[in-house]
Amino acid sequence: MNKDIQPVTSVSNVPEQRFENPGLPPHTPRRNESDPKLKRRDSLIVTGIFGLSALASIAAVVLYFVLPSYTTLANIRLGNLVLGLGLAIGFGGIGLAAVYWAKALMNDEEMVEKRATSRTSPEDQAQAVAIMRQGIADSGVARRPFITAALGGALALVPLPFLVPLIGNLGERGGWDISRLKHTMWDRGRRLMTDGPHDMSRPIKMEDVTIGSVFHVIPEGLNDLSHAEGYAEEKAKAVVLLIRLDEKDLKEPEKSLDGIVAFSKICTHVGCPVALYEQQTHHLLCPCHQSTFDVSDGAKVVFGPAKRPLPQLPITVDEDGYIIADGDFPEPVGPSYWERKK
Structure with missing residues (x-):
């Protein structure tokens, strides 16, 4: 055996080292948690973005009918641009408002849940239901009806710029004649x-x-x-x-x-x-x-x-x-x- 080659130490011989669970870092409160005015401002921002999404969808549909008849290449391109912008702002506004809502208004405290066994016990099921209810409460849906209404309106209106060209019998703009x-x-x-x-x-x-x-x-x-x-x-x-x-x-x-x-x-x-x-x-x-x-x-x-x-x-x-x-x-x-x- 070559004397320069050292034997490899088996992994099983390495002593096991244990580390203490450091736990979660201290929660850093957001500024609006201690200032109701900031929380109200954030609620208005979310509502405003949802409202902008709805307005963009309505504007795209209105402009689709106001613009000249789509019988020339330039008008077709303009119509596609209008509908595309309406869809982009509509869907983009919903996404942006949802992200801002989650970041600014929902509960951001970290939580630890132990891994459950394969068979869920009635107690765990009850706990899951309680967690879902807690999530709904954290979202503030019940306490913020204006945001909920704005979200519903934006979701209802955002498909319109896509659906309008598919509707038949719309005169010379004409659906699929x-x-x-x-x-x-x-x-x-x-x-x-x-x-x-x-x-x-x-x-x-x-x-x-x-x-x-x-x-x-x-x-x-x-x-x-x-x-x-x-x-x-x-x-x-x-x-x-x-x-x-x-x-x-x-x-x-x-x-x-x-x-x-x-x-x-x-x-x-x-x-x-x-x-x-x-x-x-x-x-x-x-x-x-x-x-x-x-x-x-x-x-x-x-x-x-x-x-x-x-x-x-x-x-x-x-x-x-x-x-x-x-x-x-x-x-x-x-x-x-x-x-x-x-």
Whole structure:
């Protein structure tokens, strides 16, 4: 055995050391415990924060109806901002008031409770009930009706900024009027235009669309509405991807225009723009949740949470060689909703 190596002392040979329980540190009273004016001030602060929460919820709902109609992108963003601020201040106020209430008004003395046995005795059960009652008494709910009323009001009003947009039949602000999703600007004879500013958008001829190319397309006349109400909504429904494949790669070439197909860009999962095309696999990818659609097979879903293929726009060619729509989409574009069977 090497003399430089010392044997390790077994833990069992180390003498046991015991420490006295130091107990709890002395309680430091809060300032308001000896000054009723400070306690009243803290009660008013808690009530005021709950009141601010309620007012923020009411203000968000009122402004939602006072603001201009939500048919332009700017108004939609403003409406979302108003509702978001109402929710943030409403929920945040409730949380802040609850924390201040606990810190300033509830009993803050530390207490020690010995661990109970597995089976709770009737005495322990009675003690638990007494502790719960003591907690309610410490919160001061019975003694502070204004705080309780403010809390109830804030809790009742805070969901309103979230619920109001979900209520149907609210005029032009309109709830979920799903009939607006059933039709787009596309109709028979309307030319397919490249998506871009008014002075750069142009109609598309068949010879412009080579195999493997992709065009982002809008209906003719859409840019004329760029400063009108409803433009953002119409464009969101009507945007299309125009793609040309070799006809031998298509499962149903008869549904194409010499290999040219046009599909809605709006994902059938939650409505994100589908715009990532993989030329070798003929797959379209939605960047939001990775739903993948096979363009060679009617844009059917091959991966991801989407459940329906992308709607296909029927197309043909006019006498001047420009690609035109042969009607509207055969089904509503965008996500599934409760009236659909699929």
